[in-house]
Amino acid sequence: xxxxxxxxxxxxxTVINPKLRRLEEAVSLQSQIVPSGFVWDxxxxxxxxxWLLSPHTHAxxxxxxxxxxxxxxxxxxxxxxxxxxxxxxxxxxxxxFAPRWIAYLAVRVYSEWRMFWYPRKTLSYWSK
Numbered sequence: 323x324x325x326x327x328x329x330x331x332x333x334x335x336t337v338i339n340p341k342l343r344r345l346e347e348a349v350s351l352q353s354q355i356v357p358s359g360f361v362w363d364x365x366x367x368x369x370x371x372x373w374l375l376s377p378h379t380h381a382x383x384x385x386x387x388x389x390x391x392x393x394x395x396x397x398x399x400x401x402x403x404x405x406x407x408x409x410x411x412x413x414x415x416x417x418x419f420a421p422r423w424i425a426y427l428a429v430r431v432y433s434e435w436r437m438f439w440y441p442r443k444t445l446s447y448w449s450k
Contacts, residue, residue: 333383351387352407352414362389367425375421384411388429398437405429 334346338361345360365381375381388411391404409426417425 333386345386349386351383352411354387354391354407356386356390360386360390362386375417375425380412380415380417381425383415384408384417384425387411392433398433401433401437402430405433 333349336344336346338344341363342361343364345356345358345362348358349356362385365375365377365385367375367377367381377385385408388404388408391407392401395401395404405426408429409422412422412425
């Protein structure tokens with residue numbers, strides 16, 4: 323029997339502190355299942371750009387799927403897939419074209435910089 327995962331605006335999350343959130347119930351976004359208990363920092367949008375893309379509403383689901391994929395990815399190809407799913411989730415959540423592409427390009431630049439300067443550690447390294 324196939325398990326159904328909620329795919330709605332209502333994510334069941336617990337705010338651990340102002341910068342961290344914990345997913346309380348597994349969710350399927352962009353055909354990616356994010357398990358319950360996953361902790362992420364939400365959408366990292368500089369405050370001066372909140373008028374363009376709010377990290378508390380439209381970007382929260384996109385940041386969830388993106389951060390999960392980036393955490394489990396090992397190659398730059400997998401990370402690029404996470405970046406594309408981030409953009410697609412923003413589109414599905416109704417984010418207008420310009421802010422969606424600005425956010426996507428910012429994520430892509432950071433991803434390439436991160437993969438170049440800090441080669442990927444294994445998942446076991448981060449779970450210590």
